[in-house]
Amino acid sequence: xxxxxxxxxxxxxxxxxxxxxxxxxxxxxxxxxxxxxxxxxxxxxxxxxxxxxxxxxxxxxxxxxxxxxxxxxxxxxxxxxxxxxxxxxxxxxxxxxxxxxxxxxxxxxxxxxxxxxxxxxxxxxxxxxxxxxxxxxxxxxxxxxxxxxxxxxxxxxxxxxxxxxxxxxxxxxxxxxxxxxxxxxxxxxxxxxxxxxxxxxxxxxxxxxxxxxx
Amino acid sequence: xxxxxxxxxxxxxxxxxxxxxxxxxxxxxxxxxxxxxxxxxxxxxxxxxxxxxxxxxxxxxxxxxxxxxxxxxxxxxxxxxxxxxxxxxxxxxxxxxxxxxxxxxxxxxxxxxxxxxxxxxxxxxxxxxxxxxxxxxxxxxxxxxxxxxxxxxxxxxxxxxxxxxxxxxxxxxxxxxxxxxxxxxxxxxxxxxxxxxxxxxxxxxxxxxxxxxxxxxxxxxxxxxxxxxxxxxxxxxxxxxxxxxxxxxxxxxxxxxxxxxxxxxxxxxxxxxxxxxxxxxxxxxxxxxxxxxxxxxxxxxxxxxxxxxxxxxxxxxxxxxxxxxxxxxxxxxxxxxxxxxxxxxxxxxxxxxxxxxxxxxxxxxxxxxxxxxxxxxxxxxxxxxxxxxx
Numbered sequence: 001x002x003x004x005x006x007x008x009x010x011x012x013x014x015x016x017x018x019x020x021x022x023x024x025x026x027x028x029x030x031x032x033x034x035x036x037x038x039x040x041x042x043x044x045x046x047x048x049x050x051x052x053x054x055x056x057x058x059x060x061x062x063x064x065x066x067x068x069x070x071x072x073x074x075x076x077x078x079x080x081x082x083x084x085x086x087x088x089x090x091x092x093x094x095x096x097x098x099x100x101x102x103x104x105x106x107x108x109x110x111x112x113x114x115x116x117x118x119x120x121x122x123x124x125x126x127x128x129x130x131x132x133x134x135x136x137x138x139x140x141x142x143x144x145x146x147x148x149x150x151x152x153x154x155x156x157x158x159x160x161x162x163x164x165x166x167x168x169x170x171x172x173x174x175x176x177x178x179x180x181x182x183x184x185x186x187x188x189x190x191x192x193x194x195x196x197x198x199x200x201x202x203x204x205x206x207x208x209x210x211x212x213x214x
Numbered sequence: 215x216x217x218x219x220x221x222x223x224x225x226x227x228x229x230x231x232x233x234x235x236x237x238x239x240x241x242x243x244x245x246x247x248x249x250x251x252x253x254x255x256x257x258x259x260x261x262x263x264x265x266x267x268x269x270x271x272x273x274x275x276x277x278x279x280x281x282x283x284x285x286x287x288x289x290x291x292x293x294x295x296x297x298x299x300x301x302x303x304x305x306x307x308x309x310x311x312x313x314x315x316x317x318x319x320x321x322x323x324x325x326x327x328x329x330x331x332x333x334x335x336x337x338x339x340x341x342x343x344x345x346x347x348x349x350x351x352x353x354x355x356x357x358x359x360x361x362x363x364x365x366x367x368x369x370x371x372x373x374x375x376x377x378x379x380x381x382x383x384x385x386x387x388x389x390x391x392x393x394x395x396x397x398x399x400x401x402x403x404x405x406x407x408x409x410x411x412x413x414x415x416x417x418x419x420x421x422x423x424x425x426x427x428x429x430x431x432x433x434x435x436x437x438x439x440x441x442x443x444x445x446x447x448x449x450x451x452x453x454x455x456x457x458x459x460x461x462x463x464x465x466x467x468x469x470x471x472x473x474x475x476x477x478x479x480x481x482x483x484x485x486x487x488x489x490x491x492x493x494x495x496x497x498x499x500x501x502x503x504x505x506x507x508x509x510x511x512x513x514x515x516x517x518x519x520x521x522x523x524x525x526x527x528x529x530x531x532x533x534x535x536x537x538x539x540x541x542x543x544x545x546x547x548x549x550x551x552x553x554x555x556x557x558x559x560x561x562x563x564x565x566x567x568x569x570x571x572x573x574x575x576x577x578x579x580x581x582x583x584x585x586x587x588x589x590x591x592x593x594x595x596x597x598x599x600x601x602x603x604x
Contacts, residue, residue, distance in 0.1 A: 066592040074568045083556035
């Protein structure tokens, strides 16, 4: 699901993962939904002494996590997270995962039931390149953040950053922090900071419940 | 190949097999207090070991057997064609790698393969124990295994591993002796039996106990064996070890003679298969042991002391856990394994879980499968030398 352009930087950690790492308080308890090979958890375990689990649907990725010494639970995050108790994690992370699920709104709700804070990263369908491809060329966008053709993509529910923020508002979630990235400037540059919905290729959100306990 | 003594052996490849193995009997003089309130004045355990115990005793791995298993988990006995019951998983380079682990496998108390059980002589009467052998529990087994660990100089197992009832022992180990288990690998198990599981066990027990040759369990004194009952028990059990899909695939509605005969003889291939399974089982297993093993399963419920709260029961465990289930297992379905996983992660314990896509039902835990084997191997590699000496 993760575009190859985002797969490494000089620190060895993908820029989107590096940004997430900055947001995590040391020693916290974290659930990574769709954890893949466990790279984020491995890094956080080593560098920030976090505890927690990954949840991953692919058995080969599960095995990679086990090889890394990461606690991983082989499960379909959409088949239910009922076994996770309310507010049982400091953070629930969904990195490039939410847009590939059938019921992203429900899942966002589940995230913030289980975790005091949610960290979501998403490809931005409102990026100017997407707009040009769809609006002017009349073709489904293919970009660094959305590398697969329409018939090949795992993404089911693409959205712009404005769309996602509106969903957060509707669900009573407060966005605590945002960061946008693109594939050539890890922080997206000035234009992306000023006009994230137009110039940010990937967005990171840290959210919480407005009246929840933080 | 043919050895000098004329026995015919399968070709044993020492690169992947532990080779010819020999069981040993260890005698324990101390009395063993049992959960039922009775005690054994002393007991014997038949044990096999594979691989070498390292200098600091940190590489010991205990294999716990399931209902009908025994100590012969890997390798070959001289002259025998069939290796131990988990030979596909135990050996040099195999998931339970004897190049790294010192593997200990025993026959549990109450068994019928040499350890003290209903076929042993009751010192008080000079007769076989038979039905008078005390009912033993998973906790009792773990207690006896802890005495075995003491005897072998193992203070902390690098890993305790088991499938089905064996997995339950691994779980009980982590609960009863948290500082003596560095990692626990629990395969195709459940935190307790369901009413349906108990129901199947009860059918098996009734089949044995209603056999005219059962003689209230004193069949040995009558020179009888409740063959039909034990065979039926095994047939019913065996159905629960296979999946519907796998039975359909392997047997379908295939007829032995290609046509129905409007009678009650064996007609469908599945009937023939089950009867064969039942018949071969009777030759190697004791009916009283079968009764005991099913009771040990029925009574297993470690969370009972905490009002059913498994998470609380697991509050003091320190082992790293790996739980594995199989998609087509309906005896102990993936949902049952997930109960264990949930109780562990709710307590913030170290646990990983894998659900292996397999058509082979409960029996999948005995079989080799690339993804299953990789999970076992990956987990165990993380825990190779986490044990300690006594």
